Amino acid sequence: MVKIGIMGAAGKMGRTLVQVINQDPECCLAGALESSSCPLLGQDAGTVAGIQPQGIFLSSDPESLGPCDVFIDFTTPEALPSHVEIATRQGKAFVVGTTGLQQAHFDLLEKASKTIAVLWAPNFSVGVNLIAKLVQIAANVLSAGFDVEIIEAHHRLKKDAPSGTAIKLLEVLKEAYRTSDVVYGRQGITGERPAHQIGVHAIRGGDIVGDHTVSFCGIGERIEITHRASSRETFARGAIRAAKYLAGKSPGRYTIEEVLGL
Numbered sequence: 323m324v325k326i327g328i329m330g331a332a333g334k335m336g337r338t339l340v341q342v343i344n345q346d347p348e349c350c351l352a353g354a355l356e357s358s359s360c361p362l363l364g365q366d367a368g369t370v371a372g373i374q375p376q377g378i379f380l381s382s383d384p385e386s387l388g389p390c391d392v393f394i395d396f397t398t399p400e401a402l403p404s405h406v407e408i409a410t411r412q413g414k415a416f417v418v419g420t421t422g423l424q425q426a427h428f429d430l431l432e433k434a435s436k437t438i439a440v441l442w443a444p445n446f447s448v449g450v451n452l453i454a455k456l457v458q459i460a461a462n463v464l465s466a467g468f469d470v471e472i473i474e475a476h477h478r479l480k481k482d483a484p485s486g487t488a489i490k491l492l493e494v495l496k497e498a499y500r501t502s503d504v505v506y507g508r509q510g511i512t513g514e515r516p517a518h519q520i521g522v523h524a525i526r527g528g529d530i531v532g533d534h535t536v537s538f539c540g541i542g543e544r545i546e547i548t549h550r551a552s553s554r555e556t557f558a559r560g561a562i563r564a565a566k567y568l569a570g571k572s573p574g575r576y577t578i579e580e581v582l583g584l
């Protein structure tokens with residue numbers, strides 16, 4: 323039984339994680355961290371997630387995470403340094419889904435991986451990680467002659483753009499197209515589209531969970547590879563799979579691809 327502590331347990335992903343852990347006989351909820359300004363502190367994490375009480379209460383005290391084997395963090399870039407410090411100090415494996423991270427955050431994760439097992443992924447869904455592979459195959463064939471654009475769509479509350487997943491797809495495309503020419507949206511008299519430019523576009527609205535399309539546009543034909551997430555459960559299931567994989571592992575960096583066997 324893997325004991326999981328959630329950082330950001332009252333957030334959208336945090337609540338979904340609580341729900342999914344409750345259905346999984348191989349793991350249990352053992353800690354629920356929230357920010358000190360969270361109005362729900364002290365409430366049962368299960369009740370907050372809309373399921374039966376779990377006997378685990380939302381707390382801003384990192385010591386409440388003591389009984390856990392693994393932490394899963396879906397919070398904010400600002401909270402990450404303190405969460406890395408907590409995971410390292412307590413010697414716990416650390417799964418991170420927070421996006422909008424900068425190089426300094428990745429450096430912290432790298433440093434932490436010298437003493438604990440660490441896995442960061444911008445997207446934990448099986449489908450998205452599969453389409454990243456499909457995009458790589460397509461880009462290697464189509465980079466000569468096909469213009470490529472990424473379009474992503476998310477709910478109105480999302481704080482970062484482009485999405486972490488779009489950035490991951492962009493890295494795949496930059497390598498295949500051997501270019502660093504990226505344009506984020508277009509406006510005005512933009513002139514002809516340069517070959518080997520990659521366009522990235524972010525749509526924000528309503529409750530869209532997360533859509534990503536990579537469009538390869540040639541002369542006379544267009545190939546589109548699309549993934550649409552209709553529920554946060556897919557991210558939660560992937561993150562919990564990663565947590566179970568990381569429990570008891572040696573210090574180091576691990577990838578979602580190896581967890582999913584891709």
Ligand SMILES: NC(=O)c1ccc[n+]([C@@H]2O[C@H](COP(=O)([O-])OP(=O)(O)OC[C@H]3O[C@@H](n4cnc5c(N)ncnc54)[C@H](OP(=O)(O)O)[C@@H]3O)[C@@H](O)[C@H]2O)c1
Nearest residue numbers: 330332333334335356357397401419420421444445446557
């Ligand atoms: N990798 C993936 O597959 C994936 C999938 C979905 C989302 N995400 C990313 O995951 C992150 C969270 O997304 P979300 O939709 O769940 O956002 P959200 O609903 O805003 O939840 C974030 C939660 O973290 C809490 N928090 C902030 N600072 C904290 C701290 N210092 N300690 C403990 N908790 C803290 C927030 O509390 P307050 O509101 O009180 O500040 C909030 O409850 C975002 O970066 C998002 O892009 C990744």
